[in-house]
Amino acid sequence: MDHIPRLSEVLYVGLCGKIGTPTEVAIRRDVMDMEEMIRKPVQMYIGCRYIDSGSYREGFRFDSSDRDTMFWIHSHKMISKLSQSSIYKASKHTIILMEETDTPPGFVRLQLLTQPKDTMIKSALVSLNGTHYLSNLFWKEKYLREFKENKGYQNIDGHGPCLTGYCENIEIDYALCLNSIHWTKITSNWINRSRDYTWPPEFVLTEILKNGFHCVAIGNNILSPYYELEWRLSFSRAEHKLVCTMNHTQFLCYGLLKLFLKEVINHIIREPLLCSYHIKTSMFWIMQLNTTQWCRNNLLNSFWKCFKYLIHCVYHGEFPNFFIPQNNMFSNKVIGSTRCCLLEQLNQYYRMGVSCLLLSPTLRSILDPALRTLSFVVHFVEGHVNSVLEIDRNANIEIFSLSFSISSYQQIVTQLKSVERLLQFSFSPYQTLTLQYCTPQTLIDIVFITAQSSSCICHKETFALERISCNILKLAGRIGCVSDLLYLALYYYRIGRYHKTIRLIHFMRKRLSQPFISYYYPINEQKYKAVCSLSLSQRMKMAWAMDLNLKVSTLYIRELLLEQQEAEKNGKAYLFISPFLTLEWLSVLSYYRLGNQSLYQQSLSDFKTLLLYDDWRYLHIKET
Numbered sequence: 001m002d003h004i005p006r007l008s009e010v011l012y013v014g015l016c017g018k019i020g021t022p023t024e025v026a027i028r029r030d031v032m033d034m035e036e037m038i039r040k041p042v043q044m045y046i047g048c049r050y051i052d053s054g055s056y057r058e059g060f061r062f063d064s065s066d067r068d069t070m071f072w073i074h075s076h077k078m079i080s081k082l083s084q085s086s087i088y089k090a091s092k093h094t095i096i097l098m099e100e101t102d103t104p105p106g107f108v109r110l111q112l113l114t115q116p117k118d119t120m121i122k123s124a125l126v127s128l129n130g131t132h133y134l135s136n137l138f139w140k141e142k143y144l145r146e147f148k149e150n151k152g153y154q155n156i157d158g159h160g161p162c163l164t165g166y167c168e169n170i171e172i173d174y175a176l177c178l179n180s181i182h183w184t185k186i187t188s189n190w191i192n193r194s195r196d197y198t199w200p201p202e203f204v205l206t207e208i209l210k211n212g213f214h215c216v217a218i219g220n221n222i223l224s225p226y227y228e229l230e231w232r233l234s235f236s237r238a239e240h241k242l243v244c245t246m247n248h249t250q251f252l253c254y255g256l257l258k259l260f261l262k263e264v265i266n267h268i269i270r271e272p273l274l275c276s277y278h279i280k281t282s283m284f285w286i287m288q289l290n291t292t293q294w295c296r297n298n299l300l301n302s303f304w305k306c307f308k309y310l311i312h313c314v315y316h317g318e319f320p321n322f323f324i325p326q327n328n329m330f331s332n333k334v335i336g337s338t339r340c341c342l343l344e345q346l347n348q349y350y351r352m353g354v355s356c357l358l359l360s361p362t363l364r365s366i367l368d369p370a371l372r373t374l375s376f377v378v379h380f381v382e383g384h385v386n387s388v389l390e391i392d393r394n395a396n397i398e399i400f401s402l403s404f405s406i407s408s409y410q411q412i413v414t415q416l417k418s419v420e421r422l423l424q425f426s427f428s429p430y431q432t433l434t435l436q437y438c439t440p441q442t443l444i445d446i447v448f449i450t451a452q453s454s455s456c457i458c459h460k461e462t463f464a465l466e467r468i469s470c471n472i473l474k475l476a477g478r479i480g481c482v483s484d485l486l487y488l489a490l491y492y493y494r495i496g497r498y499h500k501t502i503r504l505i506h507f508m509r510k511r512l513s514q515p516f517i518s519y520y521y522p523i524n525e526q527k528y529k530a531v532c533s534l535s536l537s538q539r540m541k542m543a544w545a546m547d548l549n550l551k552v553s554t555l556y557i558r559e560l561l562l563e564q565q566e567a568e569k570n571g572k573a574y575l576f577i578s579p580f581l582t583l584e585w586l587s588v589l590s591y592y593r594l595g596n597q598s599l600y601q602q603s604l605s606d607f608k609t610l611l612l613y614d615d616w617r618y619l620h621i622k623e624t
Contacts, residue, residue, distance in 0.1 A: 004300075005297035005298070006297075006370065007300060007367065007370055007371075008296060008297045008298060008299040008300045008301070009296055009297050009299075010366065010367060010369075010370040010376070011256070011299055011300065011357075011363070011366055011367060012249065012252060012296035012297075012299050014363075014365075014366030014367070015252045015255060015256060015366070016248075016252070017366075018255075018259075018362060018366070019060065019061075019251075019252060019255040020059065020060075020061065021248075022248045023391060023394075024391075024394050025059040025248070025251065026428075026430070027391070027394055027395050027398055027430045028059045028061070028394075028398055029058075029059050029244060030427075030428050030429075030430040030431045030434070031395075031398040031399055031402070031430055031431070031434045032052060032057060032398075033431060034422075034427065034430075034431040034434035034435055034438075035402055035434065035438075036051055036052075037418075037422060038404065038415065038418055038419065038422065038434075038435070038438050039404075039415075040418070041414050041415065041417065041418040042406065042411050042414050042415050042418065043074075044074060045410070045411060045414045046411065047073060047074050047075055048071065048072070048073060048074065049071070049072050049073075049074055049179070050069055050070065050071040050072075051069070051070050051237070052067065052068065052069055052070075053068045053069065053070050053175070053236040053237070053240060054066075054067075054068030054173070054236070055068075055258070055276065056068065057240055058240060058243045058244075059243075059251070060255060060258070062258075066164075066170075066171035066172060066173055067170055067171065067172045067173070068162075068172075068173045068175065068236075069172060069173065069174050069175070070175045070177055070214060070234075070236060070237075071174055071175065071176055071177065072176075072177050072178055072179045072214065073094075073118070073120070073178075074179075075092060075093050075094060075117055075118075076093070076094045076096060076121070076178050076179070077093045077094065077095050077096065077180075078096045078097075078098055078110070078178050078179070078180035078182065078215065079095065079096070079097055079098065079180070079182050080097075080098050080100075080180070080182040080183065080184045080185065081182070082097065082113075084182050085097075085113060090114045090115075092117075093114070093117075094112070094114055094115075094116050094117045094118075094121055095112075095113040095114045096110050096111065096112055096113065096134070096178065097110070097111040097113050098110060098180065098182075098184055098215070099111055100184050100185065100186055103220075103226075103230060104220040104221070104230070104327070104331075105186060105321075105324050105326035105327040106186070106220075106232060106233050106321055106324040106326070106327030107219065107220050107230045107231065107232055107233065107327075108184065108215060108230070108231055108233065109133055109226070109229045109230065109231070110133060110134040110178070110215065110229075110231055111131055111132065111133055112125060112132040112133070112134065120139070120142060120143075121134070123138060123142050124138040124139040124142060125138075126138070126228065126229070128229065133229045134229075134231070135228050135229065136161075136217035136218055136219060136228060136229070136230065136231055137217075137228050139176065139217045140158050140161075140163070140176065140217050143163060143174075143176045144156065144157075144158055144163055147163055147165065147174070150571075151568075151569075151570075151571040152167060152168070152571045152572075152573060153165050153166065153167055153571070154166045154167075154571065159173070160218055161175055161176075161177075161216035161217050161218035161232065161234075162174055162175045162176075162216075163176065168571070168572060168573070175214075175216050175234070175236075176216075176217060177214040177215055177216045177217070177234060178214060178215045178231075179212060179213075179214050180212050180213060180214070180215070181210070181211070181212035182212070183209065183212070183213070184233070186324055186326065187213070187233070187323060187324065189324070189325065190322070190323045190324070191205075191209065198290065199245065199287055199288060199290065200241070200242055200245050201245065204241055204242070204245055207241060208237070208238040208241050208242075211237050211238070211241075212237075213233055213234060213235050213237070213238065214233075214234040214235075214236065214237075215231040215232065215233060215234065216231065216232050216234045217231060218230075218231070218232050219231075219232070220232070220331070220332070221331075221332050233323075233324065235322075235323045238323070239280060239284075242284060243280070246283075246287070247294055249294045249295055249296050249298075249299055249302065250283070250287065250294050250302075252299065253283070253294070253299060253302045253303055253306065254279070254280065254283050256299070256303050256357075256363070257279045257282070257283070257303065257306055257307070258276055258279055259360055259362055259363060260303075260307075260356075260357065260360055260363070261274060261275075261276065261279055263359075263360040263361060263362060263363075264349070264356065264359045264360050265345070265346070265349075273333060273334050273338060273339075273342050274310075274342070277329075278310065278313075278319060278329065279306075279310075281319070281321065281322050281329070282306045282309050282310050282313075283306060284322040285309060285320075285322060286302075286305055286306050286309055291305075292305055300354050303354065303357075304354055307346075307349075307350075308350070310346065311343070311346045311347065311350060313330070314330075314334060314339060314342055314343050314346060315343055317330055317334060317335060317339055318330060319334070387525055388528070388532045389518075389523070389525050389528045389532075392518060392528075392539060392543075392544070393518065395430060395433065395536075396518060396544060396546075398430075399430075399433060399434055399437050400437075400546045400547075402434070402437070402438070403441075403549055403573075403574065404438050404441045404442060404445075406445060409446075409449050409450070409453065412442060412445050412446050412449065413446075415438075415442050416442050416443075416446065419435065419438060419439050419442060422435055423435065429536050430536070432536075432537070433536050433537065433540060436479060436480070436537055436540060437480065437481070437540070439476075439479050439480070440475075440476035440477070440479045440480030440484045441476075441480070441549070443472050443473070443475060443476040443479075444473065444476050444484070444487045445551075445554075446472065447469045447472050447473055447487075447491060448487075448491070448554050448555075448556055449554060450465070450469065451465075451469065451491075451494065452554060452555050466495050469491060470488065470491065470492075473485075473487055473488040473491055474488060476488075478541070479541075480540070480541070481540050481541065481544040481545060481546055482508075482511055482512060482517065482541070482542065482543065482544060482545045482579075483508075483512070483545040483546055483547075483548065483579035485504070485508060485511075486508060486548060486579055486582050486583070486586075487548070488504060489501050489504040489505055489508065489582075489586055490548075490556055490557060490582075490586070492504060493557055493586060493589060493590060493593075494556065494557050496593075498590045498593045498594050499594070501586060501590045502587070502590050502591070502594075505583055505586055505587050505590070508579075508583060509583055512545060512579060512580060512583070514542075514543075515527040515530075516528050516529075516530045516531050516542075516543050517543055517544075517545055518543050518544050518545065519545045519546075519579075519580075519617075519618070519620065520620035521616070521617035521618070521620070528543070531543045545579050546579070547576040547577055547578055547579065547620065548575075548576070548577045548578075548579060548582055549574055549575075549576060550564070550574060550575040550576075550577065551573065551574055552564040552565075552567045552568045552572060552573060552574060552575060553568070553573075557589075559589060560575070563575060578618055578619050578620055580610065580618035580619070581610065581611075581618065581619060584603065584606055584607040584610055585607055587603040587606075587607075588600065588603040588604050588607050591603050
């Protein structure tokens with residue numbers, strides 16, 4: 001089967017449907033890239049950096065995917081040579097020296113050179129021969145206690161170098177790490193090796209070197225007397241950049257290997273020996289060898305080469321880390337009888353040839369039609385793809401899943417300055433769209449947080465503040481999606497302008513009743529054609545609707561206070577309210593305040609009808 005290009009093409013198209021087309025993957029990455037650019041200045045202001053990493057950041061959207069987040073304190077500065085300490089100020093920074101002598105390859109000890117600036121460092125210190133080092137065990141224990149005290153997280157526990165748990169029913173892995181831009185001596189092998197090859201490109205390597213790497217809190221061998229002092233070098237950001245250099249065939253091959261690992265190799269195994277990181281490393285080594293033709297009609301052969309490399313590593317009991325080959329990732333893990341059992345399992349699949357892919361339910365569903373019918377042909381339109389409506393739906397999902405709400409006024413001002421600066425640059429269409437989505441969200445936060453903290457004592461000051469706030473919300477409504485104008489209706493109600501609230505509700509009801517409005521429910525593609533010729537920016541303004549995203553710590557109107565308090569007790573950070581539902585309950589409240597009993601009763605009846613008889617088109621239940 002591996003010599004039939006037709007099956008490779010069938011698999012390519014099928015994986016585009018399961019994993020994503022080139023356009024879908026590009027949208028996911030562009031949105032997350034822009035999110036990171038927008039958030040960075042605020043994170044620098046508060047002194048804490050956190051970024052997404054892992055499969056989700058790379059562009060995969062598997063149903064079982066968790067969210068990997070790297071978190072570090074910006075004032076903690078790691079150096080690889082003592083001379084580098086002169087770059088930093090001891091009064092502002094905690095300077096830490098990475099010692100790699102007498103440590104396993106890929107691991108360092110972290111020696112404290114200056115007085116610690118926070119309790120986290122102080123509580124994680126241990127003394128060895130009169131020198132202070134950071135303990136990876138104390139570090140994790142301290143963070144674990146803090147996370148368990150936070151109601152926003154559930155079932156938090158330590159797992160390897162990470163804290164694993166749930167945040168609003170989303171599984172999240174937090175890697176609590178330290179960042180360095182000073183590459184250690186042992187990493188010079190990869191830096192120099194990479195320059196001898198066409199991959200990665202020079203500009204990618206330059207960016208990787210500028211961003212640096214991290215140290216995560218885990219040692220090499222738990223039986224070692226110095227295990228507690230060892231920290232593993234992590235190249236997660238570099239790996240993300242390398243994955244982004246993959247063409248789509250390479251990305252699909254990577255996804256194919258991940259599916260095969262999950263559904264076949266590790267199926268029903270509680271503590272698997274192989275993990276996704278081994279798959280990723282296999283891809284990197286095969287790509288660097290540059291002996292494979294990465295095209296869609298050669299996908300099966302490409303998979304087979306990577307799979308054979310995996311078997312080769314298990315056979316020899318050595319799996320070299322891509323950045324530090326001296327670091328054998330099978331050390332202390334894939335050894336003895338466990339290695340033999342794994343090797344026998346993999347050899348069984350090897351003897352089957354690439355037909356072993358049929359053991360995966362997902363891959364079988366893709367390949368079965370082509371195997372049953374020799375005349376089965378797939379047609380390429382960017383590799384199994386997509387109308388404007390379908391592409392917009394994918395963009396909706398990615399962009400509207402972001403939340404830029406911030407509770408501190410100074411942080412919001414910092415974010416607004418970040419947005420203003422970014423508007424001066426040229427970005428990809430979906431990065432620009434993400435920036436367009438963020439701008440009204442920031443303006444909305446400024447208005448309601450200002451209103452909550454305002455201490456105006458005279459009528460003139462109050463009137464001036466309300467006029468400015470209304471103008472800001474009108475601007476937000478013109479920039480953002482259709483439903484963003486509902487925040488203005490919410491503000492009108494807050495300040496007692498009930499007639500204006502009603503007028504805006506009637507206006508919004510007409511806008512949201514247009515046949516091309518894209519909410520969570522499916523709409524007819526023919527109806528959406530009315531806006532297909534418009535630019536992305538115009539389509540968002542005219543046709544995209546989303547839930548109102550209300551932060552539980554911000555008072556919008558008093559009638560929502562009980563719901564916000566209840567959500568906060570349950571560890572929720574936000575209330576998500578359908579725009580269609582918002583129209584109805586705001587209408588009920590406004591007519592009640594105006595004393596119009598007949599229209600109040602009619603609005604109340606409409607509100608009950610929507611709640612009781614909606615077919616999930618207008619009352620989307622957010623899966624959190």
